[in-house]
Amino acid sequence: MPLKSILAAFSGDPHSCTALQLALQLQRRHGAYLTGVVWHGRMPLETRHRAFLGRTVADMLANREDEAARIIRADFEARVAAGGDPQAASFIDLHEMEDLSLPQRARAYDLVVMSRHAAEVGREHAEVRPDVMALRSGRPIIAVPDAYDGQLPEHMLLAWDGKRAAARALGDMLHVLGGVRKVTVLTIAATPEPAPEAGDDVVGLLHRHGLEASRIYRTAPRGRTTRAILDACGDTGADMLVMGAYEHSKFTEDLWGGVTRDILADARLPVLMSH
Structure with a gap:
């Protein structure tokens, strides 16, 4: 669309x-x-x-x-x-x-x-x-972000955990934002997922849409997920972060913090989020 x-x-x-x-x-x-x-x-x-x-x-x-x-x-x-x-x-x-x-x-x-x-x-x-x-x-x-330079993003970093909100963000990126050239799929995990059937994963979907796509894995100590995501944005040269927005109870966010909230506080690039 x-x-x-x-x-x-x-x-x-x-x-x-x-x-x-x-x-x-x-x-x-x-x-x-x-x-x-x-x-x-x-x-x-x-x-x-x-x-x-x-x-x-x-x-x-x-x-x-x-x-x-x-x-x-x-x-x-x-x-x-x-x-x-x-x-x-x-x-x-x-x-x-x-x-x-x-x-x-x-x-x-x-x-x-x-x-x-x-x-x-x-x-x-x-x-x-x-x-x-x-x-x-x-x-x-x-x-x-406050310091946005006005350039349209072309290289997206997709924060992918395989859950519903991330899938919704992926669909919105594909169907709402034209002009995407490259997507780096980031998963925060201790070990990479088992290899899927050929083309039967999110990278395969991106390839079918004619996009240059690759997948990377990063580890993150407890409480450092936000930093791992933002570091990956910098390392890959991404100019937009795409992620699912997650809802937490007010008590949980006050006690532990929330990745969505922390990304918005610290990101220096535009963030596309969906729920």
Whole structure:
């Protein structure tokens, strides 16, 4: 399925501007329609002290948010005019109070592009994490690092454990992202898997899609999986990481950390994740 509809989370801060650069590149490559979106829930002041706020104060806070959204919209439109196709772009302001409003909207798009940081300090009420978007929207997400240079990725490193989320990420990479030239399949394991029947594995599938593909194995001490994956990205020269997004309980992540969360915190290349 070709890429025809992109949703770009855009809040106007420097982080989301790098994500928009990638979204514009994808728009041009695929002739896709690009929709920018700014989402903001209740401000902390409104959430914590709603019962004590007068109508005047509440209206003032709402007006300030509306004005901020208008400025963000104008910034988005200017960037699209400079580097994309304004005739195939639009902007929406999701000022809704439901936590799932943005993931729900994302389900109607082929791909979501967003920064690792959806908001600057002081605008945390407008922040949605990429891993949460992947888990709740059911759509592939590209999380773009702050220092993204604007080049479209061609060499993917696929973090492959054979599970459902990784298979979903592989399918999204093949069917949504055209222009992939090379894929390195990385498995973190103490010993390589038994050799499959000829062509009957993930590398064989990639070859059938006409891609240059190879497989590597790495070991990782307990708690070092993230480092092993990111080191492999650097060693192979990959310019995008493709992985499944995994859901853990809040208690487990607080106690042990989570690979998905840590990848988003430390990766210096775009990350395509699916769940």
